[in-house]
Each structure stands twice: as C-alpha cells, then as structure tokens.
Amino acid sequence: MGPVSQRRRRAAIPVMLLCAALSGCSSPPRPAASDRAIALYREGRAPAGAPALHRAGPGGAASAAPLAMTVEDAVAWARDHSAELAAQNARAEAAAAQVDAEDHLENPELRITNIELQRIREREPRVSTALRFPVTRPGEVDANVAEARVDEAKALADAREIEIALEADVRLLFDEVLLFDAEIEAADAVAEARRSLATWMKGQLAAARTTAVDEAMTELTAVDAEQDGVDLRAQRSAALAALLSRMGLDPAVPVRLLGAPKSAWPPPELPTEEQAVELALKRRPEIELAAAQGDAADAALHAERAARWPWLSFVEVGYDFRRENELGLGWTFGLGVELPLFDTHRPAVAAADAARKAEQRSLGAAVELVTREVRTSLAEAQATRALVTELRRRMTPAAERAGVEAQRAIEGRNVDVGRALEVDERRVRLELRLLRFVRRYWTAVGELRHAVGGRLPAEAGDHRRKTESRRDAPQ
Numbered sequence: 278m279g280p281v282s283q284r285r286r287r288a289a290i291p292v293m294l295l296c297a298a299l300s301g302c303s304s305p306p307r308p309a310a311s312d313r314a315i316a317l318y319r320e321g322r323a324p325a326g327a328p329a330l331h332r333a334g335p336g337g338a339a340s341a342a343p344l345a346m347t348v349e350d351a352v353a354w355a356r357d358h359s360a361e362l363a364a365q366n367a368r369a370e371a372a373a374a375q376v377d378a379e380d381h382l383e384n385p386e387l388r389i390t391n392i393e394l395q396r397i398r399e400r401e402p403r404v405s406t407a408l409r410f411p412v413t414r415p416g417e418v419d420a421n422v423a424e425a426r427v428d429e430a431k432a433l434a435d436a437r438e439i440e441i442a443l444e445a446d447v448r449l450l451f452d453e454v455l456l457f458d459a460e461i462e463a464a465d466a467v468a469e470a471r472r473s474l475a476t477w478m479k480g481q482l483a484a485a486r487t488t489a490v491d492e493a494m495t496e497l498t499a500v501d502a503e504q505d506g507v508d509l510r511a512q513r514s515a516a517l518a519a520l521l522s523r524m525g526l527d528p529a530v531p532v533r534l535l536g537a538p539k540s541a542w543p544p545p546e547l548p549t550e551e552q553a554v555e556l557a558l559k560r561r562p563e564i565e566l567a568a569a570q571g572d573a574a575d576a577a578l579h580a581e582r583a584a585r586w587p588w589l590s591f592v593e594v595g596y597d598f599r600r601e602n603e604l605g606l607g608w609t610f611g612l613g614v615e616l617p618l619f620d621t622h623r624p625a626v627a628a629a630d631a632a633r634k635a636e637q638r639s640l641g642a643a644v645e646l647v648t649r650e651v652r653t654s655l656a657e658a659q660a661t662r663a664l665v666t667e668l669r670r671r672m673t674p675a676a677e678r679a680g681v682e683a684q685r686a687i688e689g690r691n692v693d694v695g696r697a698l699e700v701d702e703r704r705v706r707l708e709l710r711l712l713r714f715v716r717r718y719w720t721a722v723g724e725l726r727h728a729v730g731g732r733l734p735a736e737a738g739d740h741r742r743k744t745e746s747r748r749d750a751p752q
Contacts, residue, residue, distance in 0.1 A: 343533040344533070356444070358524065365435050379421040379425040383411040386411075404597075411591050415579075419580070424576075426573065433562065434563065447520065460716075542665065560729065561643075571637055578629040585626065593612065650728045664714060
C-alpha cells in the first residue's frame, strides 16, 4: 500500500468516527401513536394482570375463584391501577423536581482576555484572567421557587381532583351494587307474594268462586313482578361492570363484595357542618393551590420592591499575568452596580401588590366555594335521611302488623285468605318502595363524599365491621 493510500485511509478514520457518533446520538424511529396505544391496551388485557385467584377444579382444570373485596380494597385497587392518576402523579413529580431546579444561584464565569499574538511572538505574553460572580437580587430566587411551587400545586391539585372523583365513583358504585342486592331481594319477595296470590286465585276459579278475568289479572301482576326482578338484576350487572371498569378490571372478573347491607337503618352518622367543612378544607386541592398562588404573589412583590434599589450586578476577581508585574501583585478586582434611574420599578411594584391582593381574595373565594358545596351536599343528605327515618317510623309498625295478621289468616285458612295474600303482597311492595328512598340517601352521601374529598368520619373504621354479601357472579 502506497503512501497516498495510507494518507487517505488515515483521513477517512475521523470521518467514520464522526458518522458513528452521529448515528449513536440520533433517536431510533418510533412506532405510530396508535400502535403504542393498542400495545398498552393489549397489555392491560393480558391474563397475567387479572387479580382473580385460580384454583384447581375437577379433573385438575384451573377455575377462577371470586375475588373478595371490601369498599376500601376497591378504592385502593382503583388508585393503584388508574392510568390517569399515575400520569398526573408523574407530572406532579416532575413539577416538584423543577422546584429544586429553581432553588440555586447562577454559576460564576471564568473570563480570559488580553491574549495578544504580538506579545506572544515577542515572548512577552500577557493574559488577564478573572472569575465573575453574578449577584442575585434579594428575593429573586425565592420568587422563582414560589412560581415553580405554583406549578407543582397545580399538578398536585389535578392529581388530587382525579383521586377524589375516582374514590367517590368507586364508593358510590359499590353502594349501588349492595343496594341492588337489597332491592332484588325485596322484588323477589313481591313476586313470590303475587305468585302465591295467583295460585290461590286459580283454586278459586276452579271452585267457581271468582271470574277468569280476576284470575288473569292476578297472573298478569305476578308476571309483571317477575319482570321487575329481571330489570333490577340487569341494572345490578351494569353497576357491577361499571365498578370493575372504574377499577381498571375486566367486567368478566368474578368478584364477591363484602359490605354491610345498605338497607340497614340507621346508617352511620353524618358529620356536623363544622366537621364536614373543616375536613373538606384539609382535603380539597383548591385550598392548597390558592395558598401556593398567594405565596408566589408575596415572593414576587418582595422581589419587585428589592429591584427599586441599587444592587450589585456582578463581582469580579482576577489576575493579570505579565512579565512586568511583580510576583503576587497582578490581582484585579471589579464590580458592577445596577442603578435604577430610568426604570424605578414603581409600576411593577404596584402591579405585584395588586396581584398579591387578588390572590389573597382568591383563597377566601376558594374557602367560600368549598363551604357552599359541602353545605349543599350535607343538607341534601340530612333531608333525605330525615325523610327515610320518618317513613320507616310510620311504615315499619304498620308493615309488621300487616305481616302478622296476614300470616295468621293464611295459616287459619279462613275466608280472608285471598285478602291476606293481597295484604302481604302490598306489605313487601311497600318495603321495595322504601328502598327507593334509601337509594336516594346513599346517592346524596356519595355527593357529600365528593364534596369533602373522601370518606366520611363515621366510615373510617366501617370496613372492619362489614359482613359478607352474596357472591357477585354474572347474572
């Protein structure tokens, strides 16, 4: 290989290294957004992510065991598996990292000047070096940090709002499923009472003691009652599917909900207005956000007031290297002072002061808004609770007496058997109607939970006293 070829080869080596470096720094091609979204969807539907326990069935085949959970378990699962909440928490962590990034002083600057080729050629080099330190005005760093804290508070507020809505939805859907259990039981009792009446009417028709029209009407009401049960079971299945979907589970996953019957009365006590409002002010994200914005406005006002006075813009310490300087006597010092002559920052101070007053009022507005929401939700829950209590006070003794008298007439097989069956059917239908008002109460409680930002004080230890409901299998 000749000298020319060797030179060309040596010249090509840096080019090859540069190309390799550039190729390593370039980002690889990314798949389309739709492809990535489909991959995440398929990953979420993978059998490995299902929480259902598996056990060996007959013949050694694996069968899914129902997943038992309380309402607290459901809320915790929903929090841990919510992609929306996880994304917003990641944004909050990024905003928190930015707060630390803003809390710093500017780096010093190394300056090298007076490098003259003529002096180097004459062997009398002269180099001036200096280290320049920027001087931050009082309050400037604090203002930057406070502004970053506002962004963090916004991200945390969004995450907290998602968490509050998620918890309120899960608790309300959990309550709805348990309420449907009670309503289905009552509807089945109504259907059974009407079937008993229809059977008795068939006997009366056979004995020529009634008309075919009356017997047909009784049969029709029995069929209508059975349809009510079918409709309630469909609504329960939809509520259960919505609950599992809100938790991020496949609606086909078999579960067993553990909870006290929602038809039991009286329910846990509601908090007082003072307790509910103070609890909401501790939990609701609007308060933290308004407070952070007020702190940022205070820091900005302090920084603008400090800018009205002369201040050091930099401090410089250097050394001048030259032959004629005596050893150790080439030190140089310098500084700069900003003089607010043309811009006195008076309008900026006035604007910052107005912004601070506005943010102070925004905190009061947030307190007023939260208080109003809590009062409205609490008043609705209290009114519905009083209504259900009054209805139960008036209806329960009459229903119990009607049940006793109807059973006595049925067992005695006297002439009032048909009338007794009608009385018993009306009694159980009255209980089903009462459950509709109980549902209104728990819906109002769900709105109150959302207003206070979580579970109520009386529900704090309620999950430890739960009793097991029947299995939530697909119906």
